[in-house]
Amino acid sequence: MTDHAGGPPPLAVEATGLVKHFTSGKKTTKAVDGVDLTIPHGSVFGLLGPNGAGKTTVVRMLATLLRPDGGTARVLGHDVVHDADAVRGAVGLTGQYASVDEDLTGTENLLMLARLYGFRGRAATQRVANLLEAFSLTDAGSRQVKTYSGGMRRRIDLAASLVLSPRVLFLDEPTTGLDPRSRNQVWDIVRVLVEDGATVLLTTQYLEEADQLADRIGVIDHGRLIAEGTSTELKRSVGQGAVDLRLADATQRAEAAAVVHRVLGTEPTLPTDPYALNARVPDDGAHLVAQVLPALGEAGIAVPEFSLGQPSLDEVFLTLTGEPLPADETNDGAAVEEEVAR
Template identity: 80%
Template sequence: MSPSLAVEAHGLVKHFAGRKTVTKAVDGIDLAITEGTVFGLLGPNGAGKTTVVHMLATLLRPDAGTARVLGHDVVRDADAVRSAVGLTGQYASVDEDLTGTENLLMLARLYGFRPAAARRRVHGLLEAFDLADAGARQVKTYSGGMRRRIDLAASLVLAPRVLFLDEPTTGLDPRSRNQVWDIVRVLVDDGTTVLLTTQYLDEADQLADRIAVIDHGRSIAEGTASELKRSVGEGAVHLRVAEVADRAKAAEITERLLGADVVLGSDPHALSARVPDEGADAVVGLLPALADAGIVVPEFSLGQPSLDEVFLALTGQPLPDDEPGSDGSSAAPGRRETSEAPR
């Protein structure tokens, strides 16, 4: 175990037995997470992200492989691991019938804080998470963003050195998601190591120092966001058409000229495509070709591929779109529809 690694795993495997079949939820995952960083596990639902977290947090016993958290083996030294980590799952785990203050006080007392110290710790957490005014209210009256913040606060009563965040912003509105992101950044600045699972591409791009892309229980790529983007090509075309009805035709022209799959964002005006090496010269002719077809393009840019395009290139399919497009339409036949608009 390197002293600079907070989490290290080799060949983690986990099976789940059904009535007739055995599912390999995690199939040989390796991890090396440096202290004081955010490590992202990016993948769709069912990829094995939560199972990995539960093994590292000692909630599940690995069927094969080894893992150490802060130097402690997750099987042999499970108690030591639990004393050093925090876990926030996909759903709020606090008692909805208690107030925010009562929830945090209960946890602080269970962790061994004396009454006065517990009150000081709870007051500090409520202030830090912008919940001081809501502390006396029952959690069941909280909004979705407030529930996630009180859940995060609960996982930090003991100020863990390693924090596992399992899809912490699922279902939150953009403002609440940004609040959670700000909290994560502050925690890392204070020295906490964060393992973040997410299926949101922008979340991994915004927060993670390194990202492992996992699919069907296997890690299929790992690196920084920039490294992953460079791995599938040096450039990407992003454009928006003036008329929604023109997007399908624009996608056909772009695909034909560049010889690359087109990604249709949830923005009904937007599309993007990677620029393969052999298609770089064709980019020059793309705008004239669109103009000849009578398609008005108010926005056009060249940049790095998005993480969505990385996932598409690695797996042959995009991450699932959690929300329909604003026009309520589905993707055109043969096109890839994603939850991320081109940047």
């Protein structure tokens, strides 16, 4: 696709100065405050932010579900306000909650969508069969969706958003609440989609997810994009190194964190693994690293694994926003849902 003969194809997503307000009573909140985005074709862009940062609102504006109050945005060269129908015909959206009908079977859900999108007869049934196979749901296709596990529901929801093979896919926290195995399955699906040429904008509450999937990551806080870059670039922006520890006894983690904080002078982060502990090494603190293990030994804390590497995305997030990313983030679009309902 080109804007003019011989010219380069448009970016998959391009936004400049996006603004969105929500009003409740006499109070007006600026949910998105001047966000700029540039997402090339065939890439994954991860959008990270604390609860209420504006991630879902950005996605809904780009998907034409909300009208921006300021700024401009184009998806595949189409303006999201003035050419909304063209945008809708080229994108897919998977929200934080399943959008399929739980009383229908997986096959019935996909077949209904296929027919709505213009597939007829054998073409519709073949498209549905292909999607069920691609998402490892063939055996479950004849069952009602309400009997599906959490991972299966997310997969059928993803399949529903791909009936029309969208060129741009918006995934709003697609793996929230999934077990590690189901989450890895969704990650594999995203990788295959990108290999086939799709562009993905992913919002997530999982730092590891952004690290694994995203070519570039944007950090949004209080409606503003406060940092953007590759995972490596963001990690380098907060320090030259990080200490990664694995403890022999998970009950000693709080004590170990206090020791590491005393030695390095930085606040350790606590990953979901109860035996793990990470801490950023300050730029002028390389000489302090050698003191960490002796100090832990003196405190009677056994450390079977110790490594020095880059800061984690947890450290990046804590440094940029002043708070850790919540372990279980809720929908930052409560006001958005209210707006859509109206």
